[in-house]
Amino acid sequence: MKHAVLLMAAATLWGGQALAGDFTVTVRGADGKPVPDAVVMVYPNGQPTKGPIKFPWPYRVAQQNIQFSPFMLVVPVGAEVSFPNLDKVRHHVYSFSPGNKFEIKLYGHEENRTAKMSAPGAVAIGCNIHDQMVGFIRVVDTAYAGKTDANGVVTIQDVPPGAVTAKLWHPYMRALKNERALTTTSLGAGPARETVAIDLRAPAEHH
Amino acid sequence: MFTRLQTKLTVLYAGLFALALSLIAVTVYVAIAHNAQRAVREELAASGTVFDRVWALRTQRLHDGAELLSRDFGFRAAVATHDGPTIESAVGNLRQRLGLDLAFTVGVDGEVKGVDPSRLDLQKLWSALDARDDAQGVFTIDGQPYQVISAPILSPTLAGWVVFAAKLDEREMQALEKLSAIGLDAQVFDQRGEQWISADRGPANAALAAFVGQAMRGRLREPAMLGAGGAQSLVLVKPIQALDRASGAALVLRYPMAQAMAPYRPLMAAVLVVGLIGAALVAAASWALSRGLAKPITALDVAARRLQRGEEVTVEVNTRDEIGRLADSFNLMASEIRQREADMIRQALHDSETGLPNRRALEREIERRLAGLAPGEQVVISTIGFDRFPQVRAAIGYEQATQLVAKLGQRVAATVPGVVVGRLTTSILCTISAASDMDSVLRRAERFVPSLEAPILIGGEPVDVHVSHGLAATTAGELDASRLIERALIALDQARAARKKLMSFDAAAYGDPSANLSLMSEMLEAVRRGQLYLNHQPKLDLRTGLITGVEALARWNHPTRGFLRPDLFVGMAEETGHIRALTDYVLDQAIEDQARLAAAGHDVLMSVNISGRLIDDHAFADHALARVAATGARLCFEITETAVIGNPDVALGVLERFAEAGVSVSIDDYGSGLSSLAYLKQIRADELKIDKAFVMTLQAGDKDALLVKSTVDLAHSLGMKVTAEGVETREGLAALQLMGCDLAQGYHIAKPMALDALVAFLDRWSIDLPEEARRKA
Numbered sequence: 008m009k010h011a012v013l014l015m016a017a018a019t020l021w022g023g024q025a026l027a028g029d030f031t032v033t034v035r036g037a038d039g040k041p042v043p044d045a046v047v048m049v050y051p052n053g054q055p056t057k058g059p060i061k062f063p064w065p066y067r068v069a070q071q072n073i074q075f076s077p078f079m080l081v082v083p084v085g086a087e088v089s090f091p092n093l094d095k096v097r098h099h100v101y102s103f104s105p106g107n108k109f110e111i112k113l114y115g116h117e118e119n120r121t122a123k124m125s126a127p128g129a130v131a132i133g134c135n136i137h138d139q140m141v142g143f144i145r146v147v148d149t150a151y152a153g154k155t156d157a158n159g160v161v162t163i164q165d166v167p168p169g170a171v172t173a174k175l176w177h178p179y180m181r182a183l184k185n186e187r188a189l190t191t192t193s194l195g196a197g198p199a200r201e202t203v204a205i206d207l208r209a210p211a212e213h214h
Numbered sequence: 215m216f217t218r219l220q221t222k223l224t225v226l227y228a229g230l231f232a233l234a235l236s237l238i239a240v241t242v243y244v245a246i247a248h249n250a251q252r253a254v255r256e257e258l259a260a261s262g263t264v265f266d267r268v269w270a271l272r273t274q275r276l277h278d279g280a281e282l283l284s285r286d287f288g289f290r291a292a293v294a295t296h297d298g299p300t301i302e303s304a305v306g307n308l309r310q311r312l313g314l315d316l317a318f319t320v321g322v323d324g325e326v327k328g329v330d331p332s333r334l335d336l337q338k339l340w341s342a343l344d345a346r347d348d349a350q351g352v353f354t355i356d357g358q359p360y361q362v363i364s365a366p367i368l369s370p371t372l373a374g375w376v377v378f379a380a381k382l383d384e385r386e387m388q389a390l391e392k393l394s395a396i397g398l399d400a401q402v403f404d405q406r407g408e409q410w411i412s413a414d415r416g417p418a419n420a421a422l423a424a425f426v427g428q429a430m431r432g433r434l435r436e437p438a439m440l441g442a443g444g445a446q447s448l449v450l451v452k453p454i455q456a457l458d459r460a461s462g463a464a465l466v467l468r469y470p471m472a473q474a475m476a477p478y479r480p481l482m483a484a485v486l487v488v489g490l491i492g493a494a495l496v497a498a499a500s501w502a503l504s505r506g507l508a509k510p511i512t513a514l515d516v517a518a519r520r521l522q523r524g525e526e527v528t529v530e531v532n533t534r535d536e537i538g539r540l541a542d543s544f545n546l547m548a549s550e551i552r553q554r555e556a557d558m559i560r561q562a563l564h565d566s567e568t569g570l571p572n573r574r575a576l577e578r579e580i581e582r583r584l585a586g587l588a589p590g591e592q593v594v595i596s597t598i599g600f601d602r603f604p605q606v607r608a609a610i611g612y613e614q615a616t617q618l619v620a621k622l623g624q625r626v627a628a629t630v631p632g633v634v635v636g637r638l639t640t641s642i643l644c645t646i647s648a649a650s651d652m653d654s655v656l657r658r659a660e661r662f663v664p665s666l667e668a669p670i671l672i673g674g675e676p677v678d679v680h681v682s683h684g685l686a687a688t689t690a691g692e693l694d695a696s697r698l699i700e701r702a703l704i705a706l707d708q709a710r711a712a713r714k715k716l717m718s719f720d721a722a723a724y725g726d727p728s729a730n731l732s733l734m735s736e737m738l739e740a741v742r743r744g745q746l747y748l749n750h751q752p753k754l755d756l757r758t759g760l761i762t763g764v765e766a767l768a769r770w771n772h773p774t775r776g777f778l779r780p781d782l783f784v785g786m787a788e789e790t791g792h793i794r795a796l797t798d799y800v801l802d803q804a805i806e807d808q809a810r811l812a813a814a815g816h817d818v819l820m821s822v823n824i825s826g827r828l829i830d831d832h833a834f835a836d837h838a839l840a841r842v843a844a845t846g847a848r849l850c851f852e853i854t855e856t857a858v859i860g861n862p863d864v865a866l867g868v869l870e871r872f873a874e875a876g877v878s879v880s881i882d883d884y885g886s887g888l889s890s891l892a893y894l895k896q897i898r899a900d901e902l903k904i905d906k907a908f909v910m911t912l913q914a915g916d917k918d919a920l921l922v923k924s925t926v927d928l929a930h931s932l933g934m935k936v937t938a939e940g941v942e943t944r945e946g947l948a949a950l951q952l953m954g955c956d957l958a959q960g961y962h963i964a965k966p967m968a969l970d971a972l973v974a975f976l977d978r979w980s981i982d983l984p985e986e987a988r989r990k991a
Binding site: 103 | 285295368373
């Protein structure tokens with residue numbers, strides 16, 4: 008928890024002071040409100056990152072207050088994501104997402120289970136007991152990825168200058184595979200910015 | 215419109231009842247129809263609500279099933295992993311368990327499992343499912359409407375939808391119809407473009423489809439009446455959610471009004487039948503009632519008409535109501551009218567003094583007999599007149615005289631068999647004989663007449679009866695009753711004139727009085743045309759043997775009737791007031807003739823007869839004297855002695871004037887009337903003419919001779935000359951000469967003659983009068 012707070016503060020600091028090679032994307036909804044949890048993926052020269060990728064945030068999706076926390080997690084391919092249960096009730100976490108199918112059957116408080124994210128793509132996670140619990144893990148194959156904060160802003164740091172392919176993904180975005188390409192196709196030595204507006208679908212209701 | 219009271223009343227009452235009944239029937243019908251409609255409306259509304267509930271329950275059930283499946287972890291896993299066989303078996307299993315027509319899944323990627331995708335309009339379906347969660351509603355599959363229920367498959371994000379579909383076919387609708395208390399007709403309509411089409415029924419009902427469209431557009435949520443007449447039905451249109459909201463669907467609940475009214479039909483029929491029976495009863499009752507009312511009125515009407523015709527009538531009415539009293543009054547009135555009529559007839563046909571039938575009654579009886587007379591038969595009547603009745607009446611008094619007439623009537627009736635006796639005038643009775651020809655009546659009369667004259671006892675005293683009889687007869691068509699009576703009266707006059715007891719009417723003696731009326735106008739015409747002329751009869755002076763005068767006599771040769779007797783037209787002229795014109799003519803002609811005679815050398819005194827009616831006429835006197843003065847004529851006016859009686863003072867004055875003017879005055883026809891010595895004294899006459907009645911039969915030594923002799927002496931002593939008329943023999947002439955008569959006139963001397971003949975007569979006149987007389991004179 009403390010780690011998360013620190014990370015959030017650091018992200019805010021970076022977002023406020025963009026350095027050279029930083030690519031900042033601001034995402035707003037059709038209503039102009041900031042859209043959090045939108046994932047931006049940048050591929051220099053359109054290529055995935057070779058070699059291991061390490062993000063500074065923990066690869067962890069806790070279950071707290073019958074919710075997945077965070078709602079959205081960005082992890083590299085092959086990351087081991089832990090699913091600590093902070094609730095007093097049991098959960099049955101699963102994913103049917105292709106390539107990243109897993110099922111963590113009933114487990115109780117303070118129990119920590121992990122699942123390996125072996126394929127890039129979107130992973131929708133749910134709880135078989137609590138239908139309203141929905142979370143997402145975006146498994147990426149690039150080191151230049153991040154999700155927007157509560158202000159709908161994300162800054163991808165130290166992207167090598169040159170041609171890039173940038174994509175924006177959000178699980179509820181009205182688009183094929185909930186994904187769209189960003190307009191920025193190359194980055195210079197300095198920071199770059201892009202603001203994008205997306206149309207969100209209302210999440211499926213759970214009764 | 216109706217002339218009969220009965221019809222009028224019947225139509226009125228039956229009509230009123232029928233009207234009232236019709237109103238009741240209409241009210242009942244309207245109330246029933248209203249009630250039935252309301253009941254159907256309520257039922258429809260209730261059915262609509264039930265339908266909503268059924269629909270909701272069914273939806274819920276299907277949805278529950280769908281959701282159950284969609285939440286199943288294994289199923290979700292199968293969907294997520296695109297495990298087709300597992301999915302299909304799972305939905306198939308549930309389809310069977312829930313008795314569904316269709317069950318399938320649609321993936322978010324549009325992949326369909328569990329049904330042949332070609333049966334579906336996938337694009338539309340996917341859009342509808344994607345548009346909202348748990349989309350449900352009517353959706354058309356294979357051209358058939360289905361109730362479609364969906365549930366999302368979340369794994370945990372939306373992977374697809376479980377879709378259940380139940381066919382909304384006739385079976386389903388029938389199930390729904392069974393839920394209703396009334397026999398509803400339920401149909402589902404869905405919208406195809408602008409058209410609304412019944413999904414489960416054969417040929418489309420265009421009117422209904424149009425109505426549904428209208429109701430849906432107008433958001434009409436209340437039951438409404440559709441159609442007209444027998445095909446009228448109440449329709450409730452309930453919108454049903456369509457799966458895709460763009461299109462629409464509707465549940466149409468329909469209930470034919472005929473069906474709603476069906477339970478009331480026996481009631482309506484009963485009302486109608488009872489009404490008809492009631493109307494018939496009222497018609498019959500009012501017919502009977504009005505008959506009872508109208509029948510006596512009709513009877514009264516008939517009786518009144520019969521009464522009008524003079525028939526004897528009595529109205530039989532037994533009721534004690536107003537009509538009964540009216541009938542009583544009518545009968546009373548009728549009998550009083552008859553009584554009064556009888557009295558009036560009696561009074562009209564009877565003499566009130568004697569109680570004998572009067573003239574009108576006699577005329578009626580005569581007419582009655584004439585009408586029944588056979589050819590050749592006669593009605594014979596006789597008038598019986600009291601002789602000298604005024605004298606008898608004066609002698610015995612008015613009342614007894616009337617009694618005398620009555621008793622004579624009774625006697626006639628008693629004496630003559632079969633006779634009808636009536637009173638014609640105060641003193642004349644009339645009998646209608648039973649015999650039918652004059653001859654037999656005459657024969658019988660000979661027998662009866664004497665017996666009628668026996669004295670009649672009046673107040674115990676015998677009174678002599680003297681009567682004369684006048685008979686007249688007529689055949690049918692010859693005379694009417696009044697003419698016959700007139701003739702009988704004339705016959706009576708004729709009998710009295712002839713101093714006979716009995717005479718039948720003498721037509722020849724009576725002549726033709728009616729023709730005489732026209733005679734006067736003809737006479738005036740004759741005066742103008744010269745058809746009248748004068749004949750002159752010479753007067754011989756017995757002393758000198760000379761003709762010293764002539765009497766001018768008017769003569770008339772009538773163009774068609776020939777020579778008319780002077781006493782006829784002179785008498786008529788006197789009676790009709792035309793004597794003045796005649797006298798004026800005679801006077802003028804006499805003056806003219808005298809002048810001619812004078813011219814021929816004969817100076818004669820011209821005598822002219824002056825009617826008694828002109829003697830008291832100063833205007834005539836003025837005229838006559840003026841003529842005399844103008845011509846210097848020498849005239850003698852012969853005046854009948856009795857004529858002056860009318861107005862003696864004036865007449866005597868006029869005679870004075872004549873005398874003063876030098877006109878001689880002669881008293882004519884002396885001795886024939888009731889000669890009055892008083893008048894003889896008063897009249898200043900120059901001459902007295904002795905009536906020929908004394909002269910014609912004059913023989914020496916008889917009474918007439920003595921009368922003539924004394925009259926001559928009387929006249930002479932009064933200073934008058936005497937002329938004897940009617941001298942027809944030489945002996946008579948001689949006797950008159952001996953008696954001292956001054957002048958003579960008669961056939962022995964000369965007949966009246968025309969002027970020319972007179973001139974010739976005078977020219978050769980000579981007479982050998984007895985010397986003795988001449989000497990004596």
